[in-house]
Amino acid sequence: MFEALLGNGLILKKIIESIKELVTEVNFEVTSEAISLQAMDASHVALVVLVLRASEFEEYRCDRPQTLGVSITNLAKLLKIAGNDDSIILRAEDEAHVLTLVFTGKNNEKMCEFNLNLLTLDSEHLGIPEQEYSAEVTMSSSEFSRICRELTQVTDTLNLSVDKESVKFAVSGDIGTGSITMKANNSDKSEEKLILNVSDTVSMAFALRYLNLFNKASSLSDEVVLSLSPEVPVVLKFAFDLGELKYFLAPKIAE
């Protein structure tokens, strides 16, 4: 038996909204420690890694570890029915064929119960070694989101350069070229604050289309942490009370 009660159901709605355009069918691994998933997008250039810690749920029980194959598309449809103030219970019997979702209103005035059919999915796990990155950028997630969105109007590729003092977001397209440079600072204003942890200067290129999809998670966390090393995928980390959502994206490489 697996059962998890989340008082703040909105966070689960936001998480699924943040990944549903990247991954459509995923295996959730449920253990006594956490609910987790790791899934690549269809073109295998982006990876989503989610961990929700058991200790952060209001109630949590997992008698034996289990893999739950879930259609994210269908889960998103059901979660749309849950109100923003609802609590959500996730429940599955051992060797389950369905995932039961229960949405309960704040004043217990209304309860919705749905059984989502589970899928048997091939798992394609990537082994990701722990790694030291050359540069780590911590900044406002809404500011990063805004920069990516605005620069998408110029072109489809973001050139990201980080040194010890600043981070530069540069683009080059048919209409011209441009860049946005932000200096490291410890502003009281969260949208201005930028923390750099840089051992080596890096300069890399990424598809803005993917970064814009990742930035849907900016509703989960005020901050985003970008980890960069030459010639390896960039990591965008969004941390929140319940756990963390990380996106990996392979760099673009000049032909």
Place this chain on the structure above:
Amino acid sequence: GKYQEVLSKFYYVG
């Protein structure tokens, strides 16, 4: 033109 490598180039498939 530019292209994007698949992730399995960087991380082993387990």
